[in-house]
Amino acid sequence: MKQSKKQTVATNILKTAAVLALCTAVAYLFNLAGLRTENISMVYLVGVLLITMATERLLYGIAASVASIFAYNFFFTAPTFTFRVNDPNYIVTLVILLAGSFIVSLLTSKLHRHVAEAQYREKQMRSLYDISTSFLGVSGMDDIVRYGMNGLSRLENRQCIIYTARDLSMGKHAAAELEENEAARWCFENVKPCGCGTDYFSGSQWMYLPIRSGNEVYGVAGIHCGDTAPAPGEMLMIQTVVSQISGAMQRETLYRQQEESKLRIEKERLRNNLLRAISHDLRTPLTGIAGSASFIADSVKNLSEEQILSLVGDIRSDAQWLNNMVENLLNMTRISEGELVLKKQPEVVDDVVSEAYRRIERLKGERDISINMPDTVMEVPMDGRLVIQVLVNLLDNAVKYTPEHAHIDLRAYPESGYMVFEVSDDGKGIDPSILDKVFDNFVTAPALSGDAKRGMGIGLGICKSIVEAHGGVIVAMNNDRGGATFKFALPLE
Numbered sequence: 001m002k003q004s005k006k007q008t009v010a011t012n013i014l015k016t017a018a019v020l021a022l023c024t025a026v027a028y029l030f031n032l033a034g035l036r037t038e039n040i041s042m043v044y045l046v047g048v049l050l051i052t053m054a055t056e057r058l059l060y061g062i063a064a065s066v067a068s069i070f071a072y073n074f075f076f077t078a079p080t081f082t083f084r085v086n087d088p089n090y091i092v093t094l095v096i097l098l099a100g101s102f103i104v105s106l107l108t109s110k111l112h113r114h115v116a117e118a119q120y121r122e123k124q125m126r127s128l129y130d131i132s133t134s135f136l137g138v139s140g141m142d143d144i145v146r147y148g149m150n151g152l153s154r155l156e157n158r159q160c161i162i163y164t165a166r167d168l169s170m171g172k173h174a175a176a177e178l179e180e181n182e183a184a185r186w187c188f189e190n191v192k193p194c195g196c197g198t199d200y201f202s203g204s205q206w207m208y209l210p211i212r213s214g215n216e217v218y219g220v221a222g223i224h225c226g227d228t229a230p231a232p233g234e235m236l237m238i239q240t241v242v243s244q245i246s247g248a249m250q251r252e253t254l255y256r257q258q259e260e261s262k263l264r265i266e267k268e269r270l271r272n273n274l275l276r277a278i279s280h281d282l283r284t285p286l287t288g289i290a291g292s293a294s295f296i297a298d299s300v301k302n303l304s305e306e307q308i309l310s311l312v313g314d315i316r317s318d319a320q321w322l323n324n325m326v327e328n329l330l331n332m333t334r335i336s337e338g339e340l341v342l343k344k345q346p347e348v349v350d351d352v353v354s355e356a357y358r359r360i361e362r363l364k365g366e367r368d369i370s371i372n373m374p375d376t377v378m379e380v381p382m383d384g385r386l387v388i389q390v391l392v393n394l395l396d397n398a399v400k401y402t403p404e405h406a407h408i409d410l411r412a413y414p415e416s417g418y419m420v421f422e423v424s425d426d427g428k429g430i431d432p433s434i435l436d437k438v439f440d441n442f443v444t445a446p447a448l449s450g451d452a453k454r455g456m457g458i459g460l461g462i463c464k465s466i467v468e469a470h471g472g473v474i475v476a477m478n479n480d481r482g483g484a485t486f487k488f489a490l491p492l493e
Helices: 002-032 038-057 058-076 090-138 142-157 163-171 179-190 233-300 305-336 349-361 383-399 431-435 459-469
Strands: 160-164 206-212 218-223 343-347 366-372 378-384 407-415 420-424 473-478 482-491
Touching: 002 058, 002 218, 002 420, 038 058, 090 142, 090 233, 142 160, 142 218, 142 233, 142 378, 160 163, 163 218, 163 349, 206 233, 206 343, 218 233, 233 305, 305 349, 305 383, 343 349, 343 383, 349 378, 349 383, 349 407, 378 482, 383 407, 383 420, 383 459, 383 482, 407 482, 431 473, 459 473, 459 482
Parallel strands: 366 407
Antiparallel strands: 160 218, 206 218, 343 378, 407 420, 420 482, 473 482
16 A cells, blocks of 8 residues: 555656656747747646646645746746846746646646546446445345445445344344444444444444334444544445435335235135135035945845945045045145155156056046056156146046046156146036136136035145146146146156
8 A cells, every 4th residue: 555655656756747847848949939938937837737637636736836936947037047036027927927836736636626526426326326226126135135235335445244133133243353243233222323433332443324214123234444434425325325225125024024914814815715625525525424334334234235335335435535635635734834845756657647547446436537658668757646646636626527427538648858647538628717727726616516516625736736846837728528638747857
């Protein structure tokens, strides 16, 4: 730093000497041309102006003014090459030249100062604009803190730190000095500036400002002062940036509160829908199981073996459906709590499809389910248990929404790096009013027959979550046969 300052001084001295030498040479040429000495003095005025502009310091302008008087007197006033002045008129000329040089130096220096201040303000305004616009697209408290620290550092070229309310409440600190954490917490708790240049913690090398909006305090901004506190103009810029940070934090806090409120409302809605779904979907098969079991118990002596087997088959069918429903509920709980963990490993497609068909076979009634598989044995990385559940849900949905003797197709085939699973039927299709919401939880099809008493419930919503967790996609559509088609694709790699 000192070495650089010495180099600057030496450079300015050389500039001053060079300009004065050049002015003297030009003035000598003018003198040879017969110009009056009063006109020659103007050359030195121009030289003083150039020196003040080149060095940007009033001191060198004043020094150049004095040096110009001596050079003018030495080279151009009689007797020449001496510092004596015989003609009183020359004394007036020298005084006017000195005064003019002083005034030129002063005005030029002031102009430089005004230009520098204007450039500084322009830079600050541009920085403030950039900082302000950068906050518009920022979301998340961590990003706001990062952008805020970058803005403060870029604005005043000082080291800075931002404590959020969470950092302070948890005892975290980001500054290197542990003792600074106490000052930051005091600023947060008392909502007053402290540290360097204030009445509180004045021995600190940091200044702390509360980041607040109204009565809400979001954190503390720390600016490293070193040996000097920020100047009033600098302080105004810092406070402006801190105000923008507080505005961004307030916006983020309000957004979070709004999202949390939406989440609470959605959870309450899902809970109510779940209770309705459970009470509706579980009551019917449980009633069937209880009724069939009671009928067998009361009339076992009067029933034929065929009748008993039929009733037992009904009980087994309802129990199988209840087991499937419980599995869906468990998966929905894991998904909603973020605990659904995939255990992916290569699974043979034929084995997965066969197991899904085995589980649904007892529920299909008189419906015909045809299976079309790839010609070669293919393995797909997947969580087999969950993908089987997806196929069971889709097949169960097809069974529930088609009449007896309907035809259901189950296909699996590779396509563009994916293994596609397709379940289609020739039933009544999907109502257009719910086609775009068919994978939402608790969506039920309107105006269905009594055989569709169990509704869509949560099965299709779970299908979507499981498929997307595998990096796949699932779609629903109506087909040319008038029925519904559900397709999902899983990556082959």
